[in-house]
Amino acid sequence: MSRKIDDATMDNVEILAKLALSDEERERAREEMEKILSYVEKINELDTDRTEPLVHILESGNVFREDEVTNGSGKEESLANAPRKKDGQYMVPKTV
Amino acid sequence: MAKQYETVIGLEVHVELSTKTKIFCGCAATFGEEPNTHTCPVCTGMPGALPVLNKKVVEYAMKLGIAANCQINRYSRFDRKNYFYPDNPQNYQISQLYLPICHDGWLDIETASGNKKIRIHEMHMEEDAGKLIHDEWEDCSLVDYNRSGVPLIEIVSEPDMRTAEEVIAYLEKLKMICQYLGVSDCKLQEGSMRADVNLSVREVGSETMGTRTEMKNLNSFKAITHAIEGERARQIELLEEGRQVIQETRRWDDNKESSYSMRSKEDAKDYRYFPDPDLMPVVISEGWIEDIKKQQPEFAPEKAKRFQQEYGLPQYDASILTQSRRMADIFEETAGLCGQPKKVSNWMMGETMRILKEKGMDPEELSFTPSHLADLILALERKEINQQGAKQVFEQIMENDVEPISYMKEKGLMMVSDDGAISRAVEEVMAENPETVEDYRGGKEKVLGFLVGQVMKKMKGKADPGKVNALLREKL
Numbered sequence: 001m002s003r004k005i006d007d008a009t010m011d012n013v014e015i016l017a018k019l020a021l022s023d024e025e026r027e028r029a030r031e032e033m034e035k036i037l038s039y040v041e042k043i044n045e046l047d048t049d050r051t052e053p054l055v056h057i058l059e060s061g062n063v064f065r066e067d068e069v070t071n072g073s074g075k076e077e078s079l080a081n082a083p084r085k086k087d088g089q090y091m092v093p094k095t096v
Numbered sequence: 097m098a099k100q101y102e103t104v105i106g107l108e109v110h111v112e113l114s115t116k117t118k119i120f121c122g123c124a125a126t127f128g129e130e131p132n133t134h135t136c137p138v139c140t141g142m143p144g145a146l147p148v149l150n151k152k153v154v155e156y157a158m159k160l161g162i163a164a165n166c167q168i169n170r171y172s173r174f175d176r177k178n179y180f181y182p183d184n185p186q187n188y189q190i191s192q193l194y195l196p197i198c199h200d201g202w203l204d205i206e207t208a209s210g211n212k213k214i215r216i217h218e219m220h221m222e223e224d225a226g227k228l229i230h231d232e233w234e235d236c237s238l239v240d241y242n243r244s245g246v247p248l249i250e251i252v253s254e255p256d257m258r259t260a261e262e263v264i265a266y267l268e269k270l271k272m273i274c275q276y277l278g279v280s281d282c283k284l285q286e287g288s289m290r291a292d293v294n295l296s297v298r299e300v301g302s303e304t305m306g307t308r309t310e311m312k313n314l315n316s317f318k319a320i321t322h323a324i325e326g327e328r329a330r331q332i333e334l335l336e337e338g339r340q341v342i343q344e345t346r347r348w349d350d351n352k353e354s355s356y357s358m359r360s361k362e363d364a365k366d367y368r369y370f371p372d373p374d375l376m377p378v379v380i381s382e383g384w385i386e387d388i389k390k391q392q393p394e395f396a397p398e399k400a401k402r403f404q405q406e407y408g409l410p411q412y413d414a415s416i417l418t419q420s421r422r423m424a425d426i427f428e429e430t431a432g433l434c435g436q437p438k439k440v441s442n443w444m445m446g447e448t449m450r451i452l453k454e455k456g457m458d459p460e461e462l463s464f465t466p467s468h469l470a471d472l473i474l475a476l477e478r479k480e481i482n483q484q485g486a487k488q489v490f491e492q493i494m495e496n497d498v499e500p501i502s503y504m505k506e507k508g509l510m511m512v513s514d515d516g517a518i519s520r521a522v523e524e525v526m527a528e529n530p531e532t533v534e535d536y537r538g539g540k541e542k543v544l545g546f547l548v549g550q551v552m553k554k555m556k557g558k559a560d561p562g563k564v565n566a567l568l569r570e571k572l
């Protein structure tokens with residue numbers, strides 16, 4: 001069986017997902033993704049030429065809030081989940 | 097003969113909206129607060145937190161779209177743009193790709209080479225990211241999510257601009273419209289207006305587009321101009337050497353005045369956009385559009401025309417005053433209070449502009465009370481103060497919004513209107529200068545100027561020279 005997902009695509013997906021997979025993990029991921037693709041291909045067999053595209057799964061719209069401040073300081077609560085913090089900020093690996 | 101090149105520029109402009117709260121949560125959208133105080137589960141991307149759209153953001157987007165002659169999509173939707181970076185806690189930015197709120201508009205710009213129409217491809221609503229700063233001590237980055245979820249409108253132009261001058265004119269126009277609408281203060285330096293420049297070059301006459309690069313981090317009109325000139329030269333040099341321009345994102349370094357490659361530009365497909373199932377579609381009725389249209393303010397061109405007709409201002413004054421809504425409003429209120437529109441215009445275009453320029457301020461930052469300038473103009477009219485003194489008072493009005501009459505009294509800047517005091521000074525000067533008095537009486541009329549000067553000196557400049565002149569002639 002020819003592979004649906006070639007090595008170059010796997011490389012690209014790893015970069016986008018910021019993952020470094022071992023050879024074994026990579027093959028398992030490839031197999032799982034190929035199953036997903038087969039499933040989508042099945043859907044593609046349907047003739048949708050005369051079907052209006054579905055823009056949203058729910059029919060209604062316009063769920064709004066008014067522009068009023070309802071939240072107070074969330075600092076303590078937000079930072080409670082931070083693995084590392086400093087001076088009231090989240091500490092993360094160097095980015096720039 | 098050397099090849100002639102044409103620069104092709106399109107802009108992606110982000111304006112930060114001046115709403116009270118963020119786009120999808122009730123956190124305040126104000127700046128300069130302690131890091132992470134304006135955060136909640138929604139804007140820090142906690143699993144399970146549900147975003148709810150701020151209605152004002154939709155209205156601001158409609159206002160801006162209508163002002164820029166756009167079509168409004170009756171049905172629009174939010175999509176997720178996926179990327180991993182710590183400024184983005186959800187790992188996706190909520191934006192609009194497939195059904196943006198506005199599309200196909202245009203703005204007229206004016207440059208030295210005439211008028212031009214710049215087409216707008218689309219405008220969409222999205223959320224801002226957090227702020228990252230580098231920590232030297234720990235060699236790590238620190239994240240503040242106060243800005244995460246602050247509403248933005250991105251305005252995407254067509255590649256219709258050819259010069260830096262056109263780009264600046266387009267940005268100025270956009271800024272002016274936003275300020276008139278009150279949707280954003282559009283300060284490049286402070287990041288409430290950000291412009292990414294997409295630029296390519298091609299041989300003059302060519303119909304095909306060259307490969308474009310995108311430049312980011314342009315924080316002033318000067319940086320934009322230099323970046324455009326530098327990038328044009330860089331691309332032409334590559335082509336002349338037979339090499340290729342690579343499609344990439346480049347970051348402008350204001351200190352080095354040059355750009356460097358950040359990363360090769362992602363394709364839209366790399367962002368794996370898909371509809372955000374947490375947010376309901378936005379459905380806009382004809383009635384809603386009509387309501388917004390009715391609320392649109394009078395923009396600069398109509399206002400300038402009205403200022404000429406209603407206040408008899410020269411065209412030049414009217415066009416300068418209406419460049420900023422704040423300036424136009426202050427002019428109009430002050431003119432209404434003192435009934436001297438041309439004098440108000442002179443103060444606005446002269447001293448006001450001079451002081452703004454000196455302080456590097458935007459006319460939108462003007463904050464003095466119009467009645468203070470009106471009172472000063474009336475005091476000048478009544479000759480209670482001279483021009484010199486009035487300028488001094490006006491500086492204080494600009495600086496501290498002082499009440500002019502009490503300030504004049506307090507600082508002893510009031511002119512002496514008491515004839516008795518002027519008479520006494522005249523008599524003293526005549527007694528001190530008997531020879532000059534004799535010269536005058538002997539027919540040397542030009543010594544009068546000297547005597548007037550002496551009286552003014554005695555009055556410390558606080559007398560009307562016309563009155564001094566008349567009194568002197570009388571007594572001589």
Ligand SMILES: [Zn+2]
Binds near residue numbers: 139245
């Ligand atoms: Zn929040």
